Amino acid sequence: MAHHDHISASHDAHAHGEGMDKKRIWSVFFVLLALTALEFLIALGFVHHWAILHKGPLVTTIYIILTLVKAYYIVAFFMHLKFEKSSFIVTCSIVFLFIIYFIVLMLIEGDYLLHHFQEHPLYPNK
Amino acid sequence: MSTTTVSQLDKVKTGPWNGGRSPWNLEYGKIMMWFFLVSDAFTFSAFLIYYGSQKFAQPTWIDADKVFQSIPGIADSGQPLVFVGIMTFILIMSSVTMVLAVEAGHRNSKHEVVKWMLWTILGGLMFVGCQALEWSHLHHQGFWFGSNPATGLTDPAAIAAALEPYFTKEISYTAALQFSNLFFTITGFHGFHVSIGILLNIIILSMTLNNTFERRGTYLMVEKVGLYWHFVDLVWVFVFTFFYLI
Numbered sequence: 501m502a503h504h505d506h507i508s509a510s511h512d513a514h515a516h517g518e519g520m521d522k523k524r525i526w527s528v529f530f531v532l533l534a535l536t537a538l539e540f541l542i543a544l545g546f547v548h549h550w551a552i553l554h555k556g557p558l559v560t561t562i563y564i565i566l567t568l569v570k571a572y573y574i575v576a577f578f579m580h581l582k583f584e585k586s587s588f589i590v591t592c593s594i595v596f597l598f599i600i601y602f603i604v605l606m607l608i609e610g611d612y613l614l615h616h617f618q619e620h621p622l623y624p625n626k
Numbered sequence: 627m628s629t630t631t632v633s634q635l636d637k638v639k640t641g642p643w644n645g646g647r648s649p650w651n652l653e654y655g656k657i658m659m660w661f662f663l664v665s666d667a668f669t670f671s672a673f674l675i676y677y678g679s680q681k682f683a684q685p686t687w688i689d690a691d692k693v694f695q696s697i698p699g700i701a702d703s704g705q706p707l708v709f710v711g712i713m714t715f716i717l718i719m720s721s722v723t724m725v726l727a728v729e730a731g732h733r734n735s736k737h738e739v740v741k742w743m744l745w746t747i748l749g750g751l752m753f754v755g756c757q758a759l760e761w762s763h764l765h766h767q768g769f770w771f772g773s774n775p776a777t778g779l780t781d782p783a784a785i786a787a788a789l790e791p792y793f794t795k796e797i798s799y800t801a802a803l804q805f806s807n808l809f810f811t812i813t814g815f816h817g818f819h820v821s822i823g824i825l826l827n828i829i830i831l832s833m834t835l836n837n838t839f840e841r842r843g844t845y846l847m848v849e850k851v852g853l854y855w856h857f858v859d860l861v862w863v864f865v866f867t868f869f870y871l872i
Binding site: 559610 | 671676860872
């Protein structure tokens, strides 16, 4: 118990040193809000309303980049990972290389199926 | 030369991984929560990657702007993204109140932890409520696990007519079915996580009210449940992009 207290106490000190105070929490919130608002501006404004941009690889890429930036802010600041020891950051994030590999594999697979196994009818048949 | 080598081997090493210290300076439960979340991220990744591969495998796909365009109780159609925008805002907001609860816990301020946990629970309940409204709206349109609005019809013209409102490009029964299955499975799995999170938050709130953390001298438990709650928000960021935006 005493040992446990010691660890959490030193952790608290660590968190206070370079962690999240109220000001920082709200600034991260406004970053997330701004990024979400930007996504809505693109989706509702540029694509849906004004039709300046069209759904396609460019817009999709923009959405995915904005999503990854938002994910970074949530994991780094809200989940506090940025302030942990670097070996812990590496431990928790390096495994996602496999996920990137999996994405590449499955999208190639999906594309293959499109060209080789697509036997179901489209309506109306042209 | 050999003597110096031996003496260097004999020397007690003092690196972070040489024992006698906590290399990550993290409490056991918090490390395990992180490892659980990494594994849970794999599960959600698998779901979303399968969604992506289905989208690649189908010659056409449903248009999200045409499926999600109602605001329950206000507008039945013509308002794409508005309702999901409200849901996204609620979840981000509840993530902020959670991190404020953690911050209050660092200062051992029981009163503030209780206040922010209550807001977080309220946000979670509002989110699950919104999701229930959206599910019931889609269910009324004919979308459900294993069915889409054209399920049960046999005449190709009738199938095309039933699915026509949801497609911009060519109409496909299979694509609508896969969309329906994956939408309910993935948002259902996410909603299940939110519900578990609400339950955990309520447990943490009652432990705070019972002075459990006061007696322990640390609000570390709030941090651990906070990690889970932020993860739920993180997953929603991806679900929102892949189901509603793209």
